[in-house]
Amino acid sequence: MSTKGRMPVLRTLRARITAAATIIVAIVMMLASIGFSAVLSSEVRDATTRAAETRAAELATRIDDSGTAGIADLDDDIVQVVDESGRVVAASEDAEEGTLPADRDGEVVTYDGDPVLIVVDEADDDARVVLAVPVDGDEATLATAGWLLAASTLLVVLVVAAVTWWVVGRALRPVGRIRREVDDITADRLDRRVPEPSSGDEIAALAVTMTACSTDSTRPRRRSGGSCRTPRTSCAPRSRPCASMPSSPAPIPRRRPSTTSPRW
Known part of the structure; x- marks a missing residue:
């Protein structure tokens, strides 16, 4: 078999099609992963904000009904009650490390070394309920989702590359057989x-x-002169006229000179 048509693997049509399909799928998967991460982050943050606002409204209603006496007994909430001057008038056990920023409503800040979401609600007598909700669980959820998206993207890209390589190779296999047969x-x-x-x-x-x-x-294809175009028979008709010719020309007879004298 001839090796004249061989080429490097990376320059073959199989490699180019596989590379193109892999790059396209990788770009689509990365864009989809980024979009999904953005949507998931927004949804998680919105869910946390709604839950925090609902809890702050419940605490404001409780303060309006029974005052701030029960705020110090809260174990699971980081909450403070401040007056119109910003002074803390009541705080839960977990909110005694410092004053919560009442002017950062809806923002994530760091309190006692942990990220928390600040939510502020109005109570009677110009009092404000400042609630801090930890969001480290949300960040862990988003990080896990990000790792899963990255792993799934890599897996899909590898599967697409392998399947494309196999399918294109199987489709081009007859071309290799045709090329080898033509070479022979x-x-x-x-x-x-x-x-x-x-x-x-x-x-x-x-x-x-x-x-x-x-x-x-x-x-065999005959020409007008009767000769064939194929290599096997192209010279045969031309040799036939030459076969009947003698190898050397026949001698020409010489006339002997006359010995008798002419008669006058």
Whole structure:
């Protein structure tokens, strides 16, 4: 088999199609992952904010009904009650490390070393309920989702690359057989035929065309002078007229001079 048509693997059509499909899928997956992460982050933050606002409203209603006496007994909430001057008039056990920023409503700040969401609600007598909700659980959830998206993106890209490489290689396999068969067709082996796949696609049509070309090359085609175009018979008719000719010309007979004298 001839090795004239071999080329580096990275320059083959199989490698180029696989690379193009892999790059496209990778870009689409990364954009989809970024969009999903943004939507998920917004939804988680909105859910936390709604829950915090609901809890702050409940505490404001409780203060309006029974005052600030029960605020110090709260164990699971980080809450402070401040007056109109900003002075803390009541605080829960977990809110004794410092004053919560009442002017940062709806923002995430760091309190006692942990990220918290600040929510402010109005109570009677110009008092304000400042509630801090930890959001480290939300950040852990978003980080886990990010790692899962990255792993799934990598897995999908690898699967697409492997499947594309296999499918394209299987589709181009008949082309390799056709090329090898055409390489083996020489002047003394014109009876060779190109294998025709049963796929019925463009590659099968190419095989049919190559078979037709190789078949036509074995048929003798007569010229106007009667000679053939094929290598085997092109010289045969030309040698026939020469075969009947003698190898050397026949000697021309010489006339002997006359010995008798002319008569006058």
